[in-house]
Amino acid sequence: MKPTHLTLSLMTAMVCSTMLFAEEINLDPIVVGADFREENLSKVTGGVSIIGADRLYDSSLQTFEDVIGEVPNVNFSSGASRAHFIQIRGIGERSQFVTPINPSVGIMVDGIDFSQSALGVTLFDVKQIEVLRGPQGTTFGANGMAGVINIESNEPTKETEGHVELTAGNYNTYAFGAAVGGTLIDDTLIGRLSVYKNSSDGYIENTYLGRKDTNNIDELTTKVQLRWFASDNHTIDLSYIHLDIDNGYDAWSLYNNRETHSDEPGKDTQKTDALALKSTYQVNPKMHLVTALSYSDTSTEYSYDEDWSYVGEFDPDWAYSSFDQYLRDRTQFDADIRMVSDVDGRIFNGSTDWTFGVYYKDYNEDMTRNYTYLDAPFTSSYDTTNTAIYGQLDSALNNKLTLVTGLRVEWWDASYSDSENVLIDTDETLWGGKIGLNYQVDSKQLAYITLSKGYKPGGVNADSILAENLPQAQSYETETLWNLDMGINGKYLNDTLVNRLNFFYGKRKDQQVKSSIVIPREDGSTQFIDYIANAAEGTYYGLELETNYYPTESLHLYGSLGLLKAEFDDYVDPNPDAIDMTGRTPAQSPEYTYNLGFDYMFLGSWTFKANVEGKGSYYFSNRHNEKAPSYTLLNSALEYTNGTFTANVWVRNLTDEAYYVRGFGSFGNNPAKFYETELYTQLGAPRTFGVTLSYDF
Numbered sequence: 001m002k003p004t005h006l007t008l009s010l011m012t013a014m015v016c017s018t019m020l021f022a023e024e025i026n027l028d029p030i031v032v033g034a035d036f037r038e039e040n041l042s043k044v045t046g047g048v049s050i051i052g053a054d055r056l057y058d059s060s061l062q063t064f065e066d067v068i069g070e071v072p073n074v075n076f077s078s079g080a081s082r083a084h085f086i087q088i089r090g091i092g093e094r095s096q097f098v099t100p101i102n103p104s105v106g107i108m109v110d111g112i113d114f115s116q117s118a119l120g121v122t123l124f125d126v127k128q129i130e131v132l133r134g135p136q137g138t139t140f141g142a143n144g145m146a147g148v149i150n151i152e153s154n155e156p157t158k159e160t161e162g163h164v165e166l167t168a169g170n171y172n173t174y175a176f177g178a179a180v181g182g183t184l185i186d187d188t189l190i191g192r193l194s195v196y197k198n199s200s201d202g203y204i205e206n207t208y209l210g211r212k213d214t215n216n217i218d219e220l221t222t223k224v225q226l227r228w229f230a231s232d233n234h235t236i237d238l239s240y241i242h243l244d245i246d247n248g249y250d251a252w253s254l255y256n257n258r259e260t261h262s263d264e265p266g267k268d269t270q271k272t273d274a275l276a277l278k279s280t281y282q283v284n285p286k287m288h289l290v291t292a293l294s295y296s297d298t299s300t301e302y303s304y305d306e307d308w309s310y311v312g313e314f315d316p317d318w319a320y321s322s323f324d325q326y327l328r329d330r331t332q333f334d335a336d337i338r339m340v341s342d343v344d345g346r347i348f349n350g351s352t353d354w355t356f357g358v359y360y361k362d363y364n365e366d367m368t369r370n371y372t373y374l375d376a377p378f379t380s381s382y383d384t385t386n387t388a389i390y391g392q393l394d395s396a397l398n399n400k401l402t403l404v405t406g407l408r409v410e411w412w413d414a415s416y417s418d419s420e421n422v423l424i425d426t427d428e429t430l431w432g433g434k435i436g437l438n439y440q441v442d443s444k445q446l447a448y449i450t451l452s453k454g455y456k457p458g459g460v461n462a463d464s465i466l467a468e469n470l471p472q473a474q475s476y477e478t479e480t481l482w483n484l485d486m487g488i489n490g491k492y493l494n495d496t497l498v499n500r501l502n503f504f505y506g507k508r509k510d511q512q513v514k515s516s517i518v519i520p521r522e523d524g525s526t527q528f529i530d531y532i533a534n535a536a537e538g539t540y541y542g543l544e545l546e547t548n549y550y551p552t553e554s555l556h557l558y559g560s561l562g563l564l565k566a567e568f569d570d571y572v573d574p575n576p577d578a579i580d581m582t583g584r585t586p587a588q589s590p591e592y593t594y595n596l597g598f599d600y601m602f603l604g605s606w607t608f609k610a611n612v613e614g615k616g617s618y619y620f621s622n623r624h625n626e627k628a629p630s631y632t633l634l635n636s637a638l639e640y641t642n643g644t645f646t647a648n649v650w651v652r653n654l655t656d657e658a659y660y661v662r663g664f665g666s667f668g669n670n671p672a673k674f675y676e677t678e679l680y681t682q683l684g685a686p687r688t689f690g691v692t693l694s695y696d697f
Contacts, residue, residue, distance in 0.1 A: 035139060036139065036338065036340060036355040036392060037340065037353070037355075041489075042446065042489050042491065042498075043446060043489075044489075045404075045436065045438055045446070045448035045450060045485070045487070045489075046132065046133070046134060046448070046450055046485045046487075046502065047072075047073075047132070047133030047134050047147075047485055047487075047502045047504060047544050048130065048131065048132055048133070048500075049071045049072065049130075049131040049133075049500075049544070049546060049560070050128055050129070050130055050131075051067060051068075051070075051071070051128060051129040051131070052128050053127055053128060055067075056123055056126050056127075056128070056129070057694075059123055061167050061169070061173070061175050061198065061690070061692065062123065062652075063082050063083070064082075064083075064118055064121040064122065064123060065078075065082065065083035065086070065118065066652075066685075067123065067129070068086060068129065068131065068149065069593075069613070069615075070560070070595045070611075070613050071131050071560070071562075071593075072133075072544040072545065072546065072560045072561060072562025072593055072594075072595075073088065073089050073090075073133060073542065073544055073562035073563075073564050073593055074086065074087070074088055074131060074133075074562075074593070075087045075090075075092075075588050075589075075590060075593070075615065075618070076118070076661070077094040077095065077588060077661065077662055078251075078661035078662045078682055078684075079094070079095050079251075079661075079662040079682060080119070080249055080251075080268045080302065081119075081202070081215060081216075081217065081247035081248060081249050081251070081268035082118075082119055082217075082247065082268070083118055083119075083661065084096070084117045084118055084119050085105075085117075085118065086105045086107070086118055086149065087104075087105070087146070087588040087589075088104075088105055088131075088133050088134075088146040088147040089133060089134070089146065089147070089504070089506065089540055089542070089564055089566070089589075090540060090564060090566045090585075090586050090587075090588055090589030091104050091105070091145065091146035091147075091481075091508075092104045092105045092146050092588065093105075093514075094514060094587065094588060094621075094662075095514070095530070096302075096326075097326065097530060098326075098367075098369060098378070098380075098461075098462045098463045098529075099459070099460070099461050099462050099463065099530070099531060099532060100365055100367075100380075100382040100416065100459060100460065100462065101116070101459070101532075102142065102143075102384075102456055102457050102459055103115040103116060103143050104145050104146040104456055104512075105143075105144075105146045105147055105148070105149065106136065106140045106143035106144040106147070106148040106149070107121065107148075107149045107151070108148065108149070108150045108151065109121060109151045109153075109241065110151070110152065110153050110223070110225070110239040110241065110276060111239060111276035111278055111292055111294055112239070112241060112274045112275075112276045112294045112296055113143070113294065113296065113332060113334060115143045116298075116330060116365075117270065117300070119245060119247075119268065119270050119300075120243050120245065120270050120272055120298075121151060122196060122198070122219060122221045122243075124165070124177040124179075124194060124196035124221060125153055125154050125163065125177065125179045125192075125194040125196070125223065126151060126152070126153055126154070127152045127153060127154045127155070128151075128152055129149065129150070129151050129152075130148075130149070130150040130151075130152070131147065131148075131149050132144075132147050132148045132149075132150070133146075133147045133502075133504075133544065134146075134147055134452060134454075134483045134485055134504060134506070135147075135432060135434075135452045135453060135454025135455075135481050135483050136148045136452075136454065137406075137408055137431075137432020137433055137434065137452060137453050137454040137455060138390055138392055138406030138407065138408045138432065138433050138434055138452075139390075139406075139408075141359065141386065141388055141390075141408055141410050141430075141432065141455075142386060142410060142412065142430065142455060142456060142457055144454060145454035145455055145456040145479070145481050146454070146481075153192075153194070153223055153225065153239075154179065154181075154192065154194075155192070155225065155227070156181045156182075156190040156191050156192040156225050156226065156227050157181055157182065157190065157192075158182065158183050158187070158190055159182060159183075160180075160181070160182030160183070161180070161181060161182065161696070161697065162178070162179055162180035162181070162696070162697050163177075163178070163179045163180075163694065163695070163696050163697075164177070164178050164179075164694065164695045164697075165177040165178070165692060165693070165694040165695075166692070166693045166694075167690055167691070167692040167693075168690055168691060169200075169688055169689060169690025169691070170688055170689055170690065171200050171201050171202065171203060171688065172199075172200060172201040172212075172213075173199070173200040173201075173217075173688070173690060174198075174199055174200075175196070175197065175198040175199070176196070176197050177194065177195065177196035177197070178194065178195055178196075179192065179193065179194035179195075180192070180193055180194075181193065181225075184226075187229065188228060188229050188230075189226065189227070189228050189229070190226070190227050191224070191225060191226045191227070192223075192224075192225045193222075193223070193224050193225075194221075194222070194223045195220075195221070195222050195223075196219075196220070196221045196222075197219070197220050198217060198218075198219045198220075199216070199217060199218050199219070200216060200217040201213040201216050202214075202215035202216045202217060202248065203215065203258055203683070203685060203686055204250055204251060204258050204259075204260055205258060205259050205260070206250055206259075206260045206261070206262060206265065207259050207260070207261060208260075208261045208262065208263060208310045208313075209262075209263070209265070213248065214248050214250035214260065214262070214265040215247075215248050215249060215250045215251050215260075215265075216247060216248045217247050218245070218246040218247060218248075219243075219244075219245045219246075219247070220242075220243070220244040220245070221241070221242070221243055222240075222241070222242040222243075223239070223240070223241050223242075224238075224239070224240040225237070225238070225239050225240075226238040226239075233281065233282035234279070234280070234281045234282070235279075235280045236277065236278070236279050236280075237276075237277070237278040237279075237280075238275070238276070238277050238278075239275070239276040239277075239278075240273075240274070240275050240276075241272065241273075241274045241275075242272070242273055242274075243270055243271065243272040243273075244271055245268075245269055245270040245271070246267070246269050247267070247268040247269065248265055248266070248267060248268065249265065249266040249267055249268040249302070249303065249304055250262050250265035250266060250304075250305070251682045252304070252308050252680060252682060253308065253680075254308050254309065254669060254670045254672075254680075256679075256680060256681050256683075257683075258683060258686075260308065261308065261309045261310055261313060262304075262305035262307075262308055262309065262310065263305065263309070263310035263311060263321075264305040264323045265304075265305060266302070266303035266304035266305060266323075266324075266325075267301050267302075267303050268301070268302055269300060269301045270298060270299070270300045271298065271299045271300075272296060272297070272298040272299075273296070273297050274294065274295065274296035274297070274298075275294065275295050275296075276292070276293070276294040276295075277291075277292070277293045277294070278290070278291070278292045278293075279291040279292075283339075285342065285344045285345070286341065286342055286344045286345030287339055287340060287341050287342060287345045288339075288340055288342060289337070289338075289339055289340075290336075290337070290338050290339075290340060291335075291336075291337050292334070292335070292336040292337075293333075293334065293335050293336075294332075294333070294334045295331075295332070295333050295334075296330070296331065296332050297329075297330075297331050298328075298329070298330040298331075299327075299328070299329050299330075300326075300327070300328045300330075301325065301326070301327055301328075302325075302326045302328075303323065303324060303325035303326065304323075304324055305322075305323055306322035306323060306324050306372070307319070307320055307321050307322050307525075307669065308669060309321075309671075314671040314672060315671065318523075318671040318674070319671040320521070320523045320525040320671075321372070322371070322372040322373065322525075323370075323371075323372055324369070324370075324371050324372070325369065325370040325371070326367060326368075326369055327367065327368040327369075327370070328365060328366070328367050328368075329365070329366045330363070330364065330365045330366075331363070331364050332361065332362070332363045332364075333360075333361070333362045334359075334360070334361050335359070335360045335361075336357060336358075336359045336360075337357060337358050337359075338355055338356065338357025338358075338390075339355070339356050339357065340354075340355050341353050341354045341355070348395065351395055351396045351397075352393050352394065352395040352396070353393070353394040354391070354392070354393050354394075355390075355391060355392045356389075356390070356391040357389070357390050357391070358387075358388065358389050358390075359386065359387070359388040359389075359390065359410075360385075360386065360387050360388075361384075361385070361386040362383075362384075362385055363383065363384045363385075363386075364381070364382070364383050365381070365382045365383075366379070366380070366381050366382075367379065367380045367381075367382075373521075373527070376419075377419075378418065378419055378420070378464070379418060379419045380416065380417065380418035380419070380462050381415075381416070381417050381418070382414070382415075382416050382460075383414070383415045383416075384412065384413065384414045384415075384457075385412075385413045385414075386410055386411070386412055386413075387410070387411045388408055388409060388410040388411070389408070389409055390406070390407065390408035390409070391406065391407060392404070392405065392406035392407075393405050393406075399440075400439055400440045400441075401437060401438070401439050401440075402437070402438040402439075402440075403435075403436075403437055404434065404435070404436040404437070404438065404450070405433070405434070405435050405436075406433045406434045406435075407431070407432075407433040408431065408432050408433055409429065409430075409431045410429070410430045410431065410432075410455075411427070411428075411429055411430075412426075412427065412428050412429075412430055412457045413425075413426070413427045414426045414427070414457070414459065414460075416459075416460045416462065418462055418464075420464040420467070422460075422462065422464070422467065422474075424460045424474075424475065426458065426459075426460075426475075428457065428458070428478060430455045430457065430478065431453075431455070432452070432453045432454050432455050433452070433453055434450055434451065434452035434453070435450070435451050435452075436448060436449060436450030436451065436452075436485075437449055437450075441488075444490055444491045444492070445488060445489065445490040445491075446488065446489045446490075447486075447487070447488045448485070448486065448487060448488075449484070449485070449486040450484070450485045450486070451482070451483070451484050452482075452483050452484075452485070453480065453481065453482050453483070454480070454481045454483065455478060455479065455480050455481070456478065456479045456480075456481075456512060457478050458475065458476050458477040458478045458479075458512075459475070459476060459532065460474065460475050460476075461473055461474055461475065461476070461531040461532060463529050463531070465519065465527070465529055466517070466529050466531055469517060469519060469529075470517055470531070470574060470575060472574040473515075473531045473533060473574040473575065476512060476532050476533055476534050477510045477534050478510065479508060479509065479510045479511055479512045479534070480508070480509045480510065481506055481507070481508050481509075482506065482507045482509075483504060483505070483506040483507075484504065484505045484506070485502055485503070485504045486502070486503050486504075487500070487501045487502035487503055488500075488501055489501075493549075496549060496550045496551060497547070497548070497549045497550075498547070498548045498549075499545075499546070499547050499548075500544075500545070500546045500547075501543065501544075501545050502543060502544045502545075503541075503542075503543050504540075504541060504542060504543070504544070505539075505540070505541040506539065506540045506541070507537070507538075507539055508537060508538040508539070508540075509537055510534045510536070510537075511534065511535045511536065511537060511538040511568070511586075512532055512533070512534060512535075513532070513533055513534075513535040513573075513586070513587075513622045514530055514531075514532055514587075514621070514622060514623075515530065515531055515532070515533050515573050515574075515575060515578060515622060515623050516528060516529060516530040516531065516575075516623050516666060517529050517531075517575055517577075518666060518667050525669075525671075525675055526667050526668065526675055528664075528666070528667045533572075533573055533574055533575075534572065535568055535570075535571045535572055535573065535581070535622070536568070536569070536570035536571060536572045537568075537569040537570050538566065538567065538568050538569055538586060539566070539567060539569055540564060540565065540566035540567075540589075541564075541565055541566075542562065542563040542564040542565055543561075543562070543563050544560075544561070544562050544563075545559075545560065545561045545562075546558075546559075546560045547559050547560070553601075554600060554601040554602065555598065555599070555600050555601075556598060556599040556600075557597075557598045558595075558596075558597055558598070558611075559594070559595065559596045559597070560593075560594065560595045560596075561592070561593070561594050562592065562593040562594070563591065563592055564589055564590065564591055564592070564593075565585075565591065566585050566586055566589045567583055567584060567585055567586070568581050568582055568583065568584055568586060569582070570582055571584075578623065579623065579624065579625070581622055584619070584625075585618070585619060586619070586622060587618070587619045587620060587621050587622050588618055588619075588620075589618055589619070590615045590616040590617065590618040590630075591616040591617075591618075592614075592615070592616040593613075593614070593615050593616070594613065594614050595611060595612070595613040595614075596611060596612050596613075597609070597610055597611025597612065598610060598611075605640055605641050605642055606638070606639070606640055606641075607638075607639040607640075607641070608636070608637075608638055608639075609636060609637040609638075609639065610634070610635065610636040610637075611634075611635050611636075612632060612633070612634050612635075613632070613633050613635070614630065614631060614632040614633065615630060615631060616630045617629055617630045620660075620662070620663035620664070620665060621663070621664070621665065621666065623666050624665040624666045625665075626663055626665030626679045628659070628660045628663060628681075629659070629660070631657055631659035632657065633652070633653050633655075633657055633659070634653070634654040634655055634657075635650075635651065635652045635653070635654065636650070636651050636654060637649065637650040637651070638650075644695055644696040644697060645693075645694070645695050646692075646693070646694045646695075646696075647691065647692075647693050648691065648692040648693075648694075649689075649690075649691050650689065650690060650691075650692065651687065651688070651689040652685065652687070652688045652689070653684075653685060653686060653687045653688065654687060655687070656686055656687040658683060658686075659683070659684045660681040660682060660683060660684065661682050661683070661684045662681070662682040663679060663680065663681045663682070664679070664680045664681075665677070665678070665679040665680070
């Protein structure tokens, strides 16, 4: 985007956000729970977006990445049956093969850490999604350098209630979900149970096998929530999640279309059992103690036909046949204990709220790689331990100005070993935090400025072939990010216009980037080996704007805009043959994202919904200059509601726009072209349509 366009957009956003305000409101229904204290959205500062129940009610079938991709300056990368990785402001992983990763974007589901893969996030019976852009060093530590996504399911209620949902769509798509909750034991125990099953053939036809389901979706999610009122001052919440995801993976074609020739389609599976316990105990009128414990056990398979063809399709003197499989077993235990002040417990003459806590995490990942070109399976074990202390003060300097200070110190220990006798142990002390000022202009407008620091630990590149060919790339250092957010939240025009505007600037040091080397084989094919390196320094800046307007009771207009300008200030790669990316934009960093839409209710029971969403062009990778073109998607739905019954007819990608969700451009895989390096792309979802019926009781 040209600087003049960016300046014009900034000026337009500022005009929109400084309109005259009106009388005070009494209702602010959206509550954000990802910070230490629950707070109404209008009081939450920084780059925060909320996807609420009204948006999620009839979106169970949509993938997590489709919904989250509508948020300003949020992107995703696939290279699987569904996207595994999210990027915020251009920061985040794009893939995982041999090397263990430390996530840049934290993903929490009902208090359970899903940061290692977004594949396990489904949206049935979800209350809201909170997206916190920018470093969350005080609250989330090492997993929150780019930001955090917090997903909250519908909570148990004392009254018996439930929801049943059935969906049918093209591509042999079917889904069924049911949720029920209420009081289990008098007034002391309430609970909620939800089950959701989603299946689809997917959008790929394997013409060699004569199948249309080699890239299928087959997902089962079960959630159980219990709330025990142990006493008048003690509440215990228990959450259990069971996932059984058995998706196919056959997404790549030598001809960049939806027809594959693979003779060994892969899999993209995840089996998870996870448990979270949260205890909230009112110690006295001045403070309460929050104890959060969680444990998860996950097994995944990520496998694929590496040659994307079948034996006999090409001249055997040139062609190769290969299958690659990664099996991972992950366990994680988290403990977070914090003391939080209440109104009577404020310090410094009653001016300051406080939070102090300790955190512990134990993570283990065992990986087995079965690969055609290996004489025996490659195995590795990666163990990390995090111990942290943290605190935050919210000090009212006067009745309008509040000073927020937070600090987190984290001790990080990591140990890696593998079947190639590689042993690497690292330990370091990390710190992050924030300092900010919030200014309550009046009852309708809140202005703020916040400086925060985030961090992402260093790690190891595990591939033994990489160690032989590029030993200097065997490890990489910790990255740090300094980020400045400033903006204003406001309500205008008799509360019919709600606006959030945030400007940001960030400076990355020892920026971690994914790079690669390509090694020729004797048969003429090439082996692609990726690794993580530190690319010196980078800078980004931009804005996020979100607006909701209710001109009448029957019409809701909404829009969001994200602008991002990012570049490598200095680029260093241990591979001497790597392209110098100094001055270029990092991968997965579109210069703009937007979403415009409306909901219109008519004839009392009918609602027509439509939105248009889009992204600017962006680079697929930091190792080549191939780009994804900009794209625009049009979605619409017609909904009928009669009491507790709802029927929704929907269409996504109405114009059947071709767009890409992953791209490779640093190797060749087509023997007919003598393995000439070229661009290979994975297409996003085509036009999909269907009907969803739901009943609430």
